[in-house]
Amino acid sequence: MDFSFTEEQTLLEDSVTKYMQNDYDFESRQKLTRSELGYSAQNWSTFAELGWLGVPFSEADGGFGGGAIEAMLMAEIFGKALVVEPFLATIVLTGGAIKHGGTAEQKEKYLPGIIDGSVQGALAYAEPQGRFNLSDLTTKASKKDGGYVINGYKAVVLNGPAADILVVSARTSGEQRDTDGVSLFVVDANAAGVTRRDYPTVDGLRASEITFENVAVAADALLGEEGKGLGLLEHVIDDGILSVGAEAVGAMEVLYKDTVEYCKTREQFGQPIGKFQVLQHRMVDMFMEHEQSKSLMYMAAMRLDEGYGPEAQKAVSAFKVQVGKSGRFVGQNAVQLHGGMGMTDELNIGHYFKRLTIIDTLFGNVDFHLKRFGRL
Template identity: 50%
Template sequence: MDFNLSEEQRLLKESVDGLLTDVYAFDQRKKYLKEKGGWSRVVWSRFAQQGLLGLPFAEADGGFGGGGVETMILMEAFGRALVVEPYLATVVIGGGFLRHGGSNVQKAAHLPGIIDGSKTFGFAQLEKNSRYDLNDVTTFAKKSGDGWVIDGEKFVVLNGENADTLIVTVRTKGAQRDSSGIAVLLVPADARGISKKSYLTQDGLHAADVSFTSVEVARAAAIGDPENALPLVERVADDARAALCAEAVGLMDESLKATVDYMKTRKQFGVPIGSFQSLQHRAADMFVVLEQARSMSMYATMAADIDNAAERAKAVAAAKVQIGRSGKFIGQQSIQLHGGIGMTMAAKIGHYFKRLTMIEHTFGDADYHLRRVSETGVLA
């Protein structure tokens, strides 16, 4: 298998790296976090102008026809720069539902706004006791005339505070953990009956708990089959997991570079601490673990395009296990090798570890996915 980037992919990488170098210094990021919702509309507009928001969409829908590799390149770069804009929630997840299951009418209504940067999305899936199980849904939608009426609560909705549209998993029939009877609805974020409680997450991003009280939407708001949408949810979740794996690789890569640079400049006993052989060995271990994570991220990227749901799930779960293990090891080693300064908000390294920790617990942690891998008999 050829792992070299094509000329177009290489140019994309150079273009994205150049843009982020220009707009995403650490001090600039601090300013973006203080803006409404915790991200910059100016930077989001730059992403749109450069075509990044239209990257994965078909040319027929106004996009650029990119695939998983292009998303991987982008997410790695976002990880290295600690990007806070809602690309995952809007393009990967929101756009993913539309790409994989949206009707032509739904695509025409929403994709242009995603691509030009005028519309953002939030994915309302997590519930109080559902943990990582996508089929555990109690938020209910009942038919009413020509539409649906939604009642329930969703938690930790990324970009939920500022999203223009919420993609909501609901139950239309059956019991709490049934695989059937699940629908995915497009809900205007300002619909009557929606209330939000916004807050900061550990990594400094914004999320919201969202309550739905007799929220009415049209029958056409359903993406795909309103009684059997779980396969669609699982498909998009695997896309998101692969994207998060790539982001984590970018975070780990930059963490290792920052740590090695610090070891070259921080002196103890009159010499750089990087001259101590034991610390060199720890940096070498970090490099090995990083490369293991990078290879599994590539594996997940390739697997995300597999139509066979079982085979795709096996590969993505195995990658998430390695990413979780590698992220924990590199994050902990980075903080320890930085010493006390690594625990301060002023040091960039701590922010990398916080983001890695949040990625670990998004769409399933290493323990959860290890169980999935063991159940299918695939080695992690």
């Protein structure tokens, strides 16, 4: 049993922290959210130059051989800074799908571009009727001329507007909710028949509704085995949960610490409001919620690094449940303890709260993961 980080992990943590502290202030972040792209291409290039985009990939694939723990460390710091660059969509989800399910040729084709920052990706898996059920698919891929033709509709595809490639889940056989018959494909985002409707999300990111109309892809676009893509998709989504959950843990830490500082300086009735016992206790509860989430984050990361299976899935779901509950508690209390200012757009508090609220919904909310945890 060991909860310490290796020297390399500590160096990575220090490097990302320093960059965020020095070059990623809240005002600049806000400007980016209002820009057309929604993030900074310059920042993305810098991330690539610093090697961060290659961290979760193996050395054989051109990465740095990091695992879930390294990805968690980075995401936690991204959460503290409310980073808007599409690390989750491109690196964790799209790159992750290719890393876990791709052939040597597919990895060689896509991963170098992802790692050097020249290729953006998005995972198109959600459908309007499916809520959090990954196998509830109406999008279909039919075999034709040695390849496939994809028809269907994908909802709320994160980073859809910027994506060069899409990893798309589609049904190659079976009924709408069957667990078998799900396949994943790598699709050129600019292929004929792909149409997008782009929009911002509540937390300042970008997403798209994407329609696939007779989109023809070659046989080598298939990721993994035909009809057996659900396991791969679950693995990728669980990696994504660790990532957004770690972001939430980072965001909760900022909210807790900022709230404590605010309560020490904000005076009412002639004294700092931090002297009021009832407020102190609320902050103690915020601290505890954050620490419980952080503890389960470590467990989830360690389980994922041990190997993907029921133990890892269970740990991830427990973490997501905790993050959902804690994020809401910490976010709501931070807003309340900041008073009226906490509700305004100028203060960072509300933006962390919005990100936490979105994270609760992403990849399955508390209720969904509570049930999944019980089933596993």
